[in-house]
Amino acid sequence: MRRVVVTGLGVVSSIGIGTSTFWTHLLEGRHGFKTLQSFDASAYRVRIGGEIHGFRFEDHEPALPSPLGRAAQFAVLAAKQALADSGLLGDAEGHRAGVVMGTTSGEPNQVERYNDAHLADRLDLIDDTFMATYPCNRLPEEVAQRFMLTGTAPVMIPAACAAGNYAIAHAADLLRAGCVDYMLAGGSDAFSRITYTGFHRLGAIAPDLCRPFDRNRQGMIPGEGAAFLLLEDEQRARKRGAHIYAELAGYGLSCDAFHMTGGHPEAHGAVAAMARALTEAGLDATAVDYISAHGTGTPSNDRNEIHAVERVFGADTKVPLSSIKSMLGHTMGAASAIEALVCALAVERDLIPPTMHFEEPDPGCTLDFVPGAARQHRVQVAMSNAYAFGGANASIIMKKYGGAA
Amino acid sequence: MTSVVITSTGLIAPSGDTPERFAEALAHPQPATRPRLFDPAQLEGGSVHELLDFDPSAYLGDQNFRPLNRPALFAITAASQALARGRWDAESIAASEVGLVLGTMFGSIQTIAEFDYNAQKVGPKYAKPLDFANTVINAMAGQTAIWFHLTGINSTIASGSISGLYALGYASGLVESGRTRALLAGGSEELSLPAWLGFARRGLMGSQDAAGSQLPNDGFLLGEGAALLMLEHREHALARGALPLARVSGFASAFDPSRGLDTDRCAEALTRAITGALAQAKLEPGAIDACLASQNGVPHLDRGEALALARVFASHPIPVTALKGRIGEALGASGALTACAAVATLADGDLHAVVGTSAELAAQAPQPLQSIRLHARHLLLTAVGLDGSCCALILSAPA
Numbered sequence: 001m002r003r004v005v006v007t008g009l010g011v012v013s014s015i016g017i018g019t020s021t022f023w024t025h026l027l028e029g030r031h032g033f034k035t036l037q038s039f040d041a042s043a044y045r046v047r048i049g050g051e052i053h054g055f056r057f058e059d060h061e062p063a064l065p066s067p068l069g070r071a072a073q074f075a076v077l078a079a080k081q082a083l084a085d086s087g088l089l090g091d092a093e094g095h096r097a098g099v100v101m102g103t104t105s106g107e108p109n110q111v112e113r114y115n116d117a118h119l120a121d122r123l124d125l126i127d128d129t130f131m132a133t134y135p136c137n138r139l140p141e142e143v144a145q146r147f148m149l150t151g152t153a154p155v156m157i158p159a160a161c162a163a164g165n166y167a168i169a170h171a172a173d174l175l176r177a178g179c180v181d182y183m184l185a186g187g188s189d190a191f192s193r194i195t196y197t198g199f200h201r202l203g204a205i206a207p208d209l210c211r212p213f214d215r216n217r218q219g220m221i222p223g224e225g226a227a228f229l230l231l232e233d234e235q236r237a238r239k240r241g242a243h244i245y246a247e248l249a250g251y252g253l254s255c256d257a258f259h260m261t262g263g264h265p266e267a268h269g270a271v272a273a274m275a276r277a278l279t280e281a282g283l284d285a286t287a288v289d290y291i292s293a294h295g296t297g298t299p300s301n302d303r304n305e306i307h308a309v310e311r312v313f314g315a316d317t318k319v320p321l322s323s324i325k326s327m328l329g330h331t332m333g334a335a336s337a338i339e340a341l342v343c344a345l346a347v348e349r350d351l352i353p354p355t356m357h358f359e360e361p362d363p364g365c366t367l368d369f370v371p372g373a374a375r376q377h378r379v380q381v382a383m384s385n386a387y388a389f390g391g392a393n394a395s396i397i398m399k400k401y402g403g404a405a
Numbered sequence: 406m407t408s409v410v411i412t413s414t415g416l417i418a419p420s421g422d423t424p425e426r427f428a429e430a431l432a433h434p435q436p437a438t439r440p441r442l443f444d445p446a447q448l449e450g451g452s453v454h455e456l457l458d459f460d461p462s463a464y465l466g467d468q469n470f471r472p473l474n475r476p477a478l479f480a481i482t483a484a485s486q487a488l489a490r491g492r493w494d495a496e497s498i499a500a501s502e503v504g505l506v507l508g509t510m511f512g513s514i515q516t517i518a519e520f521d522y523n524a525q526k527v528g529p530k531y532a533k534p535l536d537f538a539n540t541v542i543n544a545m546a547g548q549t550a551i552w553f554h555l556t557g558i559n560s561t562i563a564s565g566s567i568s569g570l571y572a573l574g575y576a577s578g579l580v581e582s583g584r585t586r587a588l589l590a591g592g593s594e595e596l597s598l599p600a601w602l603g604f605a606r607r608g609l610m611g612s613q614d615a616a617g618s619q620l621p622n623d624g625f626l627l628g629e630g631a632a633l634l635m636l637e638h639r640e641h642a643l644a645r646g647a648l649p650l651a652r653v654s655g656f657a658s659a660f661d662p663s664r665g666l667d668t669d670r671c672a673e674a675l676t677r678a679i680t681g682a683l684a685q686a687k688l689e690p691g692a693i694d695a696c697l698a699s700q701n702g703v704p705h706l707d708r709g710e711a712l713a714l715a716r717v718f719a720s721h722p723i724p725v726t727a728l729k730g731r732i733g734e735a736l737g738a739s740g741a742l743t744a745c746a747a748v749a750t751l752a753d754g755d756l757h758a759v760v761g762t763s764a765e766l767a768a769q770a771p772q773p774l775q776s777i778r779l780h781a782r783h784l785l786l787t788a789v790g791l792d793g794s795c796c797a798l799i800l801s802a803p804a
Contacts, residue, residue: 043529095677098660104541106563108521111514114599115522123448123602131603135510136542137565141792145662150674153571153658153794156563158512158542166560173578179657179681194521197529198537255504255559257550260472260538269556389538390547392559 007242008230010081012074014050027374031327039193050223050329069107070190074226079143086230096181098152099140100171102163103333106136108192151180162386164337165394169251186228187337211357212295212323220296223329227337246347246398252276256391267308273393281397292339292384295323322370326356336386343382343398410649415486418630419454428749431757443598451610454628454733477548479631480593504557506576508568508592509737512542515597567788570740574656586641591741593631611702620730621702628733632741649803657681658796671709682797691721694781699789700727701734715767722764
């Protein structure tokens with residue numbers, strides 16, 4: 001079976017645009033939580049988010065003749081970084097490449113504009129840009145068009161908070177099937193009042209900081225961003241002398257089929273996803289050196305995740321797990337793409353990011369959440385878990401690249 | 406691809422609420438009307454193929470439908486049929502870890518818009534929490550999984566109007582690779598005011614001829630509905646005594662960066678997808694008996710597709726259908742509805758909504774749609790998206 005490796009990375013986040021800045025700030029424990037700016041939040045009890053303040057696409061790229069939605073702008077920037085990082089920007093073999101990405105909402109700001117017009121009884125203001133920019137398929141199509149990646153249809157897998165892992169999984173399958181030689185795989189989501197209103201109404205947003213796994217955690221904090229990984233056929237990467245961050249060893253998908261917003265209390269689906277990923281990677285749970293947790297900071301989700309990890313790894317496991325949502329908030333469809341990027345770097349550099357704002361675990365929980373500071377730690381194998389609305393679960397495993405088989 | 410079979414189908418569409426009624430209706434013009442689901446007021450926009458008077462209790466019994474929106478109810482209705490026809494029960498679904506791959510363009514733009522509209526109108530603290538869960542684009546797939554306890558792979562494909570066909574290709578890959586043994590795959594889409602208005606403003610909506618006997622040539626008419634097909638690994642199907650209705654032989658996709666606006670590049674991309682599917686099926690073009698095409702009335706997309714078909718089948722012109730002349734453009738559901746029609750054709754030899762041969766299509770204006778008889782062993786299904794994506798799927802008679 002063809003091996004799949006990671007040869008390029010790109011990220012747009014509230015703690016840095018570009019892998020180097022992002023990684024430095026992540027290891028420093030910086031967070032991106034600020035008072036909301038993107039919409040009038042005066043009617044909301046909580047007004048904090050992980051927005052990328054001051055973001056202007058034209059600061060990074062020449063403006064395009066046709067308008068891009070915010071999530072598409074993030075995606076194009078992150079994709080370009082990953083292509084450049086891999087040495088494939090401007091590659092003439094784009095007909096053997098493609099894009100798969102994930103999102104939760106696509107471009108919800110466009111629906112907000114539509115509604116602003118509707119509320120004002122001014123639907124005459126809706127022009128041709130609405131249906132040219134809103135459909136979420138436009139995100140991967142914009143990336144594919146911009147960088148001439150034509151080997152597959154650009155695919156959008158909107159598996160909500162697990163979308164990035166789903167995209168990576170499908171990209172890997174296309175590579176293994178021999179349809180393509182390299183794929184951009186990632187995710188993007190832009191901040192929106194629709195998403196914020198929903199979580200706010202559920203009472204799920206923390207008032208100040210995101211504290212995953214902390215006993216006194218009070219919820220998640222919505223964020224935004226994008227990340228792409230350049231996945232490539234291992235032989236091709238080696239032949240052209242590409243830098244290889246990590247190898248994608250396996251993935252596992254499952255569905256709780258239990259509740260739209262809450263996981264199964266016995267974590268059956270999460271356990272199944274982890275088990276399937278380990279099986280495909282040919283590994284035992286004891287081989288995993290680091291877990292990038294879903295870790296949203298909500299009381300019940302974190303409790304379910306702890307239960308799932310204990311079921312797979314044992315209640316007394318010493319494998320460190322951390323949640324970068326403690327710094328970025330929940331970037332929705334970008335989250336597991338950013339977390340996969342972090343795993344690739346963790347594997348390459350033997351460094352794991354912290355869970356910030358963690359002070360006290362749940363009673364009886366002895367898991368190591370890497371509290372407060374990044375850690376030097378040998379990472380031969382990293383697992384990244386993601387759990388979504390609709391009950392979709394996805395786990396991926398990255399391992400240190402050991403050279404030709 | 407050698408291991409993927411289709412063992413049952415289910416659908417709900419304006420022209421029929423079973424695969425048989427749907428296939429039969431394809432032989433005749435279907436009415437398109439001014440929308441009734443929403444008030445178009447004085448807004449300009451095309452006629453639609455609307456699922457009128459949809460009552461889910463007629464298909465699902467007396468249940469609590471409150472948590473579900475319209476496209477989710479479509480998907481659950483289609484899934485219910487496919488599962489019943491395949492003789493699945495709760496025990497066999499669990500034992501086989503049946504999963505679901507659902508194609509859609511929007512999920513439910515109506516639900517998303519309503520949630521935000523109400524929150525803005527009355528204040529965010531009065532937003533409806535139950536509706537928020539349905540604003541995510543994968544909500545239908547999640548709701549369907551909950552309804553039938555489908556704990557296998559659960560995925561949503563939102564790649565525009567090719568989503569339904571791509572979902573079938575995506576699911577086929579998962580079954581062929583042995584990652585799963587049984588997957589419901591297809592698509593669901595609803596009519597909505599935002600989509601209807603948005604496409605009209607983008608200049609993609611067409612006008613219907615009075616008789617409804619041929620495809621529009623100035624844009625598409627929106628449709629809606631859902632279709633799901635059970636894809637199984639052949640060995641698994643045979644072990645449980647299921648009779649394959651068809652085989653998935655090949656699938657491939659491609660992208661045209663001109664977004665369909667350059668006929669040659671559109672044709673080039675679709676040609677790559679078709680030849681990729683043929684290669685995977687280990688078939689020559691001469692083995693294909695007909696194409697159930699994507700033709701939807703948008704001139705530049707239809708031209709690109711016609712040119713691709715003319716090139717691939719230059720030495721062996723084949724009949725080409727334009728089902729969307731009967732059912733409209735159902736976006737994420739289109740490809741799956743087309744696949745159900747293809748399964749019916751493989752079974753009974755009736756091919757409906759034929760618009761001409763691949764040679765004729767490239768050379769002339771749309772013709773009145775007609776039905777023909779043919780003994781089909783291999784059918785090509787194509788999907789051409791609104792902004793450059795395309796894919797091709799080959800369904801074959803069961804061995």
